[in-house]
Amino acid sequence: MTNAVAAVRPARKKFKITKRVFSYPYVLFMLLFVVLPLVMILVNAFLDSDNNLTLENFKIFFTEKSSLIVLGNSVFVGLVTTLICLLIGYPVAYFLSKMSSGKVLVLFFVLPMWVNFLIRTLATKAIFLAMDVTLGMGTVVFGMVYNYLPFMILPLHTTLSSIDRSYIEAAQDLGADSSTVFLKTILPLSVSGIISGITMVFIPTISTFAISQLLSNGKIFLFGDSIQMKFDQGLYGVGSIMSIVMLVFVLVSNFLMNRVGRNNNNMGRSLW
Amino acid sequence: MVKKLKNFCEKSYLLIILAILYAPILLIIVYSFSNSSNFNFSEGFTFEAYVSIFTSEKSPALWDAVKNTLIIACISSVFATVMGTFAAIGIHSMGRRSRRIVENVNQFPIINSEIVMAVSLMIFFVTFAFPEGYLRLVIAHIAFCTPYVVLSVLPKLESMDPNVYEAALDLGANPFKALVKVLFPMITPGIVSGFVLSFTLSIDDFIITQINKGASTGINTLSTYIYSDARVQGLEPFWYAIFSIIFVVVLAILLTANLYKIRKQKQAQKEGKAI
Incomplete structure (x- = not known):
């Protein structure tokens, strides 16, 4: 399949080896366990102990x-x-x-x-x-x-x-x-x-x-x-x-x- | 004459700094044979401290911590290596823009300070009520190990000749077979170094483990057990023995590995010149 892509666009120098799908589990993992936790830190900074929005x-x-x-x-x-x-x-x-x-x-x-x-x-x-x-x-x-x-x-x-x-x-x-x-x-x-x-x-x-x-x-x-x-x-x-x-x-x-x-x-x- | 004197001064400076760097390590090793906590040989030369690793009332907890350290390191480095390798192959075939985004996210656990990563994961685990214990620790360890696997596999993919894989496909291998028989063998050095790195990082980690281990489970890895034990009472003699063993093992492994690498590099250089 990737072969076909490379054949259609010969101008592209770098040959694409495999499907990018391989990286999806990792991308998902990172979104869940690295990005989301950091977002939660940002959100928590604006919450008080009762989860109300505050700048306190x-x-x-x-x-x-x-x-x-x-x-x-x-x-x-x-x-x-x-x-x-x-x-x-x-x-x-x-x-x-x-x-x-x-x-x-x-x-x-x-x-x-x-x-x-x-x-x-x-x-x-x-x-x-x-x-x-x-x-x-x-x-x-x-x-x-x-x-x-x-x-x-x-x-x-x-x-x-x-x-x-x-x-x-x-x-x-x-x-x-x-x-x-x-x-x-x-x-x-x-x-x-x-x-x-x-x-x-x-x-x-x-x-x-x-x-x-x-x-x-x-x-x-x-x-x-x-x-x-x-x-x-x-x-x-x-x-x-x-x-x-x-x-x-x-x-x-x-x-x-x-x-x-x-x-x-x-x-x-x-x-x- | 002046030059000789200068040379001598420079060398002695280097030696003094080295001596200071290694002094604590050497002192601990020397006094591990004294079976005392305050650096004196009042009991004479003895292996008592080493024996007490096995006989002390704390040895069950200690060995439990060692076991936990190894289990967590094994599971998380295997997961990190598999996921990281496939991620690198995927990233390698991405378009420029999405590749840049993923690579930047991949950088984050590496540049971020450990304490921030640790507390962010803790908030996450607490909010979504993840069960305390192994699960939290393994996820956290995978999260900070995998980026290093990606970084050690990606360069191997970059430097690989794409024609070889293409040739395999042309010669009738299906993509899966080409992957296993051609691609993987070519990037194996990167995969191995990624695995070794993850394993080492996982064993060495203290901050993220300490904050995510949860209070109620009582799970300890070696580093958190050292912290909880030595912080309160100071170092008991058997810690001197354990530290000495760790020092010697770590330094021996790294020294041989690095000297071997340098010798190989030099050899390669010589051969390159001969041609």
């Missing part, structure tokens, strides 16, 4: 002190973590890209990521407790950096090692010293890696569940934790608002990543 939830979220503290904490921890990851991760990626065996070595920086984050977080917590470190903001940021550093190193390493060496040689031939080469050539050429690294660290940091709670003994709550808590307490309306705020963060960052180039956008996929 927005008012609660944006005026209540506790939820603003969560928002502030999340953005603060997210920014600090991202900055530290960038400051630690950029040199790592840069040095690795200069080494001939960098491709193999970068593996060792990424491997710990495949061990469940809960296990790694509990391990760090046990060590902090044994060392008598007070759990608080500092330990939360440490835990986040420890967890998400590989997400920064990987896209940076890909971008840096794909820079054409001849640009660097050209800059040197034209008389630039090594710091000028770095600032004027290498850094601008790696901007796309920096942006994907930033989004790949920032979003998981503010949305993750359990890390901040475990590493601060329940003192510091970030977005992920408080969304879970709101739903646990049956406050679906406010929880939905927070989920929407989170969704906005995700969409904006994804938009940014798409703009800086497709090859970097694929990083996350190949990673997981």
Whole structure:
């Protein structure tokens, strides 16, 4: 049958292999279990506990002190973590890209990521407790950096090692010293890696569940934790608002990543 | 001279970062032989922690969690692989516009933060009164695994020579036979990596499972059991032993798999040069 279609329209370059019907079960599944649930979140944001239409939830979220503290904490921890990851991760990626065996070595920086984050977080917590470190903001940021550093190193390493060496040689031939080469050539050429690294660290940091709670003994709550808590307490309306705020963060960052180039956008996929 | 010094500094920087990354893992492994919860060898070197995996009063619950983890991972990755493979074949033959829409929806579970996906599914399950337990968990796991299967099968379809399938049809194979005998063997690498990825993601998942497992059923996977047990009382010695086993197994598998892949790539490169 598809054969006939291709014969009728020979101008079409790509030959259609099989019927698109094959994808219908999946499309249906996704509509039901991915799209519809998200629509329900949107609807729930406008409903009060008796299912009446209301804007009260927005008012609660944006005026209540506790939820603003969560928002502030999340953005603060997210920014600090991202900055530290960038400051630690950029040199790592840069040095690795200069080494001939960098491709193999970068593996060792990424491997710990495949061990469940809960296990790694509990391990760090046990060590902090044994060392008598007070759990608080500092330990939360440490835990986040420890967890998400590989997400920064990987896209940076890909971008840096794909820079054409001849640009660097050209800059040197034209008389630039090594710091000028770095600032004027290498850094601008790696901007796309920096942006994907930033989004790949920032979003998981503010949305993750359990890390901040475990590493601060329940003192510091970030977005992920408080969304879970709101739903646990049956406050679906406010929880939905927070989920929407989170969704906005995700969409904006994804938009940014798409703009800086497709090859970097694929990083996350190949990673997981 | 200056260059050597610079080189040395760069290498030591890399080593220090690596040491920090692996320190917690190594410490846990070392102290798994101490049978203590607070990092001291007061009892001397012992395998007690490893033995207590089997003898502790918590071992039935622990093994139950392991069993649940594997059952859910098996069911959902098989479903995800079958549905995802057929979906990829279907998407591949779609028109440009509908293809773009489906691919964007396919992206959603991947870019979305896990917590939002988890609570959206929870609202859905609660509203439509899905029975708590396995059903909810398996559906949720299929929902976040299948997009990865689609993404690993699609490139294989793109890079395939469509003439081969056409030739099979011309030579008298019916579409079904051509599918099984020609198309599937050609995209098998994509299907396999999609399956492995789904299985790993399902085992590794914590957030979506924790929120959708339902309070009344008492179903735990390994990660949710760790969370519920260790959050309250801290880590008991037998967790050190379990973590060590997980660390070693995961790192060994990934290291061999990746080094093997790199060696194969290098070999392919060399052969390419020779030609």
